[in-house]
Amino acid sequence: MTTILDGKASAKAWRAETKTRVAQLATERQIVPTLAVVLVGEDPASQIYVRNKIKMAKQVGIKSINKTLPTTATQEEVLAIVAELNHDPEVDGILVQLPLPEQINEEAVLLAVDPKKDVDGFHPMNLGKLWGGQPELVPATAAGIMRLLADYHIQVEGKNVLIIGRSLIVGRPLAGLFLAADATVTIAHSHTKNTLELARQADIVVAAIGQANFVTADFIKPGAVVIDVGTNRIDGHLVGDVEYATVSQKAGFITPVPGGVGPMTIAALLSQTTDLAEKR
Numbered sequence: 001m002t003t004i005l006d007g008k009a010s011a012k013a014w015r016a017e018t019k020t021r022v023a024q025l026a027t028e029r030q031i032v033p034t035l036a037v038v039l040v041g042e043d044p045a046s047q048i049y050v051r052n053k054i055k056m057a058k059q060v061g062i063k064s065i066n067k068t069l070p071t072t073a074t075q076e077e078v079l080a081i082v083a084e085l086n087h088d089p090e091v092d093g094i095l096v097q098l099p100l101p102e103q104i105n106e107e108a109v110l111l112a113v114d115p116k117k118d119v120d121g122f123h124p125m126n127l128g129k130l131w132g133g134q135p136e137l138v139p140a141t142a143a144g145i146m147r148l149l150a151d152y153h154i155q156v157e158g159k160n161v162l163i164i165g166r167s168l169i170v171g172r173p174l175a176g177l178f179l180a181a182d183a184t185v186t187i188a189h190s191h192t193k194n195t196l197e198l199a200r201q202a203d204i205v206v207a208a209i210g211q212a213n214f215v216t217a218d219f220i221k222p223g224a225v226v227i228d229v230g231t232n233r234i235d236g237h238l239v240g241d242v243e244y245a246t247v248s249q250k251a252g253f254i255t256p257v258p259g260g261v262g263p264m265t266i267a268a269l270l271s272q273t274t275d276l277a278e279k280r
């Protein structure tokens with residue numbers, strides 16, 4: 001029997017906790033936590049994210065500020081907006097949606113975000129703290145995955161974890177968090193020669209490749225935990241990186257798409273925005 005890791009339900013409970021903290025900030029300190037989102041261009045995954053994020057922020061009482069720029073925006077325009085948000089005392093968290101259009105230097109933009117407002121945890125200082133074993137501001141998807149495992153009382157200590165994908169957004173920060181939680185961590189990527197073999201030995205497999213149905217039942221040790229980070233659009237439907245129909249027959253625990261990691265990502269972001277407002 002497979003247990004479905006219900007991210008939708010878990011995220012709902014987490015948002016309720018955040019909502020209580022937000023209400024407390026309002027009554028005790030007259031503070032409204034504020035999240036600024038910078039979206040440049042029209043990446044479809046970013047659009048889903050932004051839409052859901054705005055809705056959920058409103059629900060818990062967090063104020064959203066949206067800065068939307070066209071695909072043709074220049075680096076100077078993006079940096080000017082980041083600077084403005086850095087200096088705005090009402091803004092607690094700044095998130096720059098990735099990927100950015102190709103004329104924009106992603107590294108330069110992420111470096112420009114005030115590390116104290118870097119609610120996404122993508123600034124090199126925050127990534128460095130995470131890898132140094134002192135996580136502070138942590139990328140939301142990674143934080144959401146760890147919370148989901150904790151909610152289901154899934155032990156991480158001493159487990160073999162295989163993360164497939166080494167992106168800045170997911171693979172790398174998640175590896176840091178699993179390591180901080182005393183797991184044995186392996187990262188597989190496009191140059192890895194024995195991904196299948198590594199996956200078969202893993203107690204926890206995280207699929208963050210960006211390719212629909214990449215992980216099939218072949219990859220999975222019976223009873224393993226399978227976390228699907230994929231957000232691939234196929235014929236208007238959202239599908240993960242895991243072939244759900246077959247893998248769910250073999251895994252012990254599995255996240256669905258939608259309703260798994262996505263809602264947890266948003267809940268993590270709202271919680272971290274509130275952490276920042278509490279530190280004002």
Ligand SMILES: Nc1nc(=O)c2c([nH]1)NC[C@@H]1CN(c3ccc(C(=O)N[C@@H](CCC(=O)O)C(=O)O)cc3)C=[N+]21
Pocket residue numbers: 045046048049052095096097098099120140141169231238257258259260261262263265266
């Ligand atoms: N700086 C930055 N940080 C990110 O974390 C980031 C990003 N840029 N760019 C885009 C990707 C994509 N991403 C998603 C988050 C939630 C859902 C989500 O809410 N999914 C729901 C809803 C699906 C639906 O509405 O159809 C679900 O899976 O159930 C999707 C996609 C975050 N990303």
